[in-house]
Amino acid sequence: MKASQVSVYPWQQAIWRHLAGYIEQQRIPQAILLTGAPGLGKRHLAEVYVGALLCHTPSPEGFACGSCAACKLYQANTHPDYLTIEPEESGKTIGIDKIRQLIIQLALKPQYEAYRLVIFQPADALNTASANAFLKCLEEPSERTCFILISDQPSKLPATIRSRCQKIHCERPNDVVARDWLARQGIKDDAEQLLAMAQGSPLLARQYAEHHFIALRREYFEAWLQIALGKGDLLSVAEQWQKQETVDLSVLLAWLASWLTDIVKLAQGIDVAGLENPDFKKPLQALAERLELKRLYQYYDAVLKSRSQLATQINKQLLTEGLLIDWSQLNNH
Ligand SMILES: [Zn+2]
Numbered sequence: 001m002k003a004s005q006v007s008v009y010p011w012q013q014a015i016w017r018h019l020a021g022y023i024e025q026q027r028i029p030q031a032i033l034l035t036g037a038p039g040l041g042k043r044h045l046a047e048v049y050v051g052a053l054l055c056h057t058p059s060p061e062g063f064a065c066g067s068c069a070a071c072k073l074y075q076a077n078t079h080p081d082y083l084t085i086e087p088e089e090s091g092k093t094i095g096i097d098k099i100r101q102l103i104i105q106l107a108l109k110p111q112y113e114a115y116r117l118v119i120f121q122p123a124d125a126l127n128t129a130s131a132n133a134f135l136k137c138l139e140e141p142s143e144r145t146c147f148i149l150i151s152d153q154p155s156k157l158p159a160t161i162r163s164r165c166q167k168i169h170c171e172r173p174n175d176v177v178a179r180d181w182l183a184r185q186g187i188k189d190d191a192e193q194l195l196a197m198a199q200g201s202p203l204l205a206r207q208y209a210e211h212h213f214i215a216l217r218r219e220y221f222e223a224w225l226q227i228a229l230g231k232g233d234l235l236s237v238a239e240q241w242q243k244q245e246t247v248d249l250s251v252l253l254a255w256l257a258s259w260l261t262d263i264v265k266l267a268q269g270i271d272v273a274g275l276e277n278p279d280f281k282k283p284l285q286a287l288a289e290r291l292e293l294k295r296l297y298q299y300y301d302a303v304l305k306s307r308s309q310l311a312t313q314i315n316k317q318l319l320t321e322g323l324l325i326d327w328s329q330l331n332n333h
Contacts, residue, residue, distance in 0.1 A: 007063060008048050009041045010181055011173030011202070018168065019049050020062030028053065028115060029166040031138055031147040033123070035154045036170030039204025045170065046119055046148045053115040053146065054079055070112060081116040087125045091311070094125045099133040106142040116145045123149035124156035131158050138164045172200040182206065190214055196276070211246050217255055220247070224259070225283055227324055230333040238321040249316060253307040256323070260300045263288045267296070295330050302326060 008016045022028050034042050051064035054074050058064055064071050073079040085102060087094050102118065110116035120126070126134060137147070138161065149165060151157060173181070175195070181202050182191045187209045197213060198204035208214075220241065226232035241252060258276040265274060266288035272281060306319050 008045055009202070011177050012041065012045050012170065015045065015168060015170060016048070016062075019045075020052070023052055023058070023062050028146050030141050030145070031149065031165040033149045033151065033154060033157070033162060033165035033167050034170065035151055035167065037172060037199060037201050038152050039198055039201025039207070040170045040172065041203055042150050042170050043119075043121060046121075046150055049148070050074070050082055050117045050119065053117060054082060054112070056114070070114065080111045081114070083116070083118045085118060085120045087122075092125070093127040094120070094130050095127070096129045096133055099126075099130045099137075103133070103137060106137060106145060110144050114144070116142075117148065118145065119148045119150065121150040122153075123151045123161075124153045126157070126161075128158075131161060135160055135164075173202060175200075178202045178205070182209075185209075193279075213247065216247055220252060220255065221259065221277075221280055221283075224256070224324075224327065227328050227333075228287060228331045230328070230331065234324040234328055235321060238317065238324050242316045242320045249320070250307055250310050253303055253310070253323075257300065257303050257307070259284065260296060260303065263291065264293065264296055264300070267291070267293055291330060299326055299330050 034046055036042055048063065051071065051074055052058050052062050054070045055064035055066075056068040056070050064074070066075075070079065074082060083102065083105065085094060085098055106116075120134075135158075147165075149157070149161070154162060154167075172178075178195055178200060179191045182188070182194070182205060185206050187194065187206060190209065191205070193214060194205040194208050195202070197217070198208055223232060223237045223240075227234050227237065242249065259280065262275045262277050262280070262284050266281075266285050272278060275281060275284075277284065303323060306323055309319065310316070
């Protein structure tokens with residue numbers, strides 16, 4: 001077992017003490033709802049907790065030993081008392097078949113002496129039918145079984161499920177802790193900007209660094225500026241934005257929204273210190289002086305609306321094209 005699998009991230013110490021307290025007192029909640037923004041390592045925390053509950057000889061801090069028979073099985077991902085419930089494909093729901101299958105498995109005793117653990121991720125992907133079926137599992141507890149529901153958007157879960165879970169919320173680390181951790185990953189110079197882009201989530205910031213998000217953000221901004229100037233082929237820009245796989249379209253639209261927010265701030269004479277994109281101040285200022293505020297607000301609303309439509313079956317090519325055409329028209333082309 002890797003060292004990382006028997007310890008938690010620095011910003012998870014307090015939560016870990018809480019979870020370890022359950023183990024120490026042998027008061028394991030039947031269901032835990034683990035919430036918090038993406039990129040904070042919720043899954044990792046859940047897996048460390050699972051490892052600790054499966055382990056035959058955990059350490060005094062409550063972590064798995066990493067070397068007993070149970071740990072070996074868990075490490076090889078073959079422990080029979082550890083189950084995961086996930087959608088077939090990312091973005092899809094967790095179908096009722098998965099829950100029916102789970103109910104059959106839960107009817108049997110756990111195979112080992114310790115606990116049986118089931119991770120749901122993302123738990124908010126349960127649809128109405130599967131959530132109702134799962135509710136029965138919560139209402140009629142099975143022997144030594146603990147469910148861990150992981151969710152970035154817990155409000156999407158039915159209240160009937162939420163109310164039956166112990167809620168544990170992962171907070172974003174403070175800047176010092178986050179930067180210190182990033183520095184130990186070899187990320188120093190761009191740490192501040194990456195953390196800002198990742199809304200303070202260190203794991204997301206590291207992922208952004210690995211995929212050169214700072215350079216990509218600049219590239220996308222330049223293309224968007226070109227369209228504002230009436231240059232560049234907006235259809236091919238739209239195609240490129242929509243086709244590339246590195247930057248999720250929802251992230252790109254969030255960038256777009258933040259550029260617009262800054263233009264509005266600049267148009268209203270708000271202090272530069274409050275800008276989300278201080279590095280783009282000059283071109284944003286030029287746009288602020290030129291564009292009509294009312295139409296900017298409308299465009300901002302359209303960007304947010306498009307962002308919320310991404311989770312639906314909408315044609316992403318048309319959506320991206322529409323946004324760039326509107327942007328071009330807003331600039332009077
Ligand atoms: Zn062990």
